[in-house]
Amino acid sequence: MSQRQITFEILRYDPETESEPRFQAYCVPCEEEWVVLDALNYIKDNLDGTLSYRWSCHMAVCGSCGMMINGEPMLSCKAFVRDFPNGGSIRVEPLTHFPIERDLVVVMDDFMDKLQAVKPYVIPKKKRTVEDGTYKQTPKQLHQYQQYSMCINCMLCYAACPQYALAPDFIGPAALALTHRYNLDSRDHGRPQRQEVVAAHEGVWECSFVGACSEVCPKDVDPAGAIQQMKIASTVDWYLEHLMPWRRK
Amino acid sequence: MAKSNKPIVWGLFAAGGTVAAFVIPVMILITGFLLPLGLFGSGEASYERMSEIVGNPLVKIVLFGIIVLALWHAAHRLRITAHDFGIRNDALVARGVYGFAALFSLIALMALLSI
Incomplete structure (x- = not known):
């Protein structure tokens, strides 16, 4: 040695x-x-x-x-x-x-607050009891979100993100990647609630797609990819809400 | 938190990015190289032939779509690039680049309608 x-x-x-x-x-x-x-x-x-x-x-x-x-x-x-x-x-x-x-x-407080704001947990359509049994999920449904579930909240992506440095209100890469993870989960129906944060200016729109978050991620989560996918979904939402106002809740 | 209105410009940016990546290079290849080199036969690059092609309403619509989306893509890209270069007066930059895109969208529309 x-x-x-x-x-x-x-x-x-x-x-x-x-x-x-x-x-x-x-x-x-x-x-x-x-x-x-x-x-x-x-x-x-x-x-x-x-x-x-x-x-x-x-x-x-x-x-x-x-x-x-x-x-x-x-x-x-x-x-x-x-x-x-x-x-x-x-x-x-x-x-x-x-x-x-x-x-x-x-001091991690800012990250913890943002993580809580996006409700990173499964929000079911209706409450299930123990008697209802377990959720069933196919390997394909698991594959949809699995990559984004690998996040270990190490915050390297926040240290890498120049946008977070400039705009401290930005929800940021890890919290948004986890938002995407739950939105993609077949057991979850919490997307409308999370959209309140995601579709805000401080949500996905503060991201200018530098991509440094995905480069430094030690678990290959690709937060940048997750954010761009949510930008597309939020854009579709926006057009539907404005062109078909009766869809608005 | 209020929902952002950024999807208006971002939607055009994303669609324009797809057009700029997949369609513009082909357009440059065809109109910039293959046509002038006579690969489609001589005379195909002539003014009369070109006017005839662009005179077709369907071609007008497609051309307008390509030009406008590419313009709005470039505008938003320039806005972000300015931001990355440290220019923090975003409202002014946004007005400038989107104003440019709007102006040239209008010019493209007028030009196509006049053919």
């Missing part, structure tokens, strides 16, 4: 005691198969116990460890140190476009 010394420049910030963020360098003996999260754990355990960051599963499932690594939004558990240029240092910062809670931990 080969080992190499890598310098990590890590953003440190405690809003309660410091006026602005600063960078602190740590030299870490990294193993070949390490990811950036391993190096952070090494720092926390051996060099500086005061470093704060979120993580849990270490296997790209929980979505907790999203960070800016050399300026790119990435899951630190998926960012292998061997993939970074030899001899160079690795810069680690909290996800951009979010306020910093402390060090690499960001």
